[in-house]
Amino acid sequence: MAIRHVLEDQIERSERNIAVYRGKLEKLPKGILYPRKRGDKIYYYLKYRDDSGKRVDQYIKADQVEVVKKQLSKRKEYIAMICGLQEDIKIARKGLR
DSSP: OHHHHHHHHHHHHHHHHHHHHHHHHHHSOOSEEEEEEETTEEEEEEEEEOTTSOEEEEEEOGGGHHHHHHHHHHHHHHHHHHHHHHHHHHHHHHHHO
């Protein structure tokens, strides 16, 4: 019985963490950052799809490029954490059988 409680607690904890990370994901930008060269200058754009599936190219100011890069890398980290937690939940549920 003790193992069952540990696994149930693990599942609950993982589900709470997933909810927290999904909340953080909503605040971060999605998509990719790519440069476009116009003449001798380089302009950065954030490319993503909106809710209706339409592709959006949003211009990013030069002073905001590093901030957006950090946010996008943080988003990748959160997605990887969510995938790991979902895998943990799957394993724990198999252990409950």
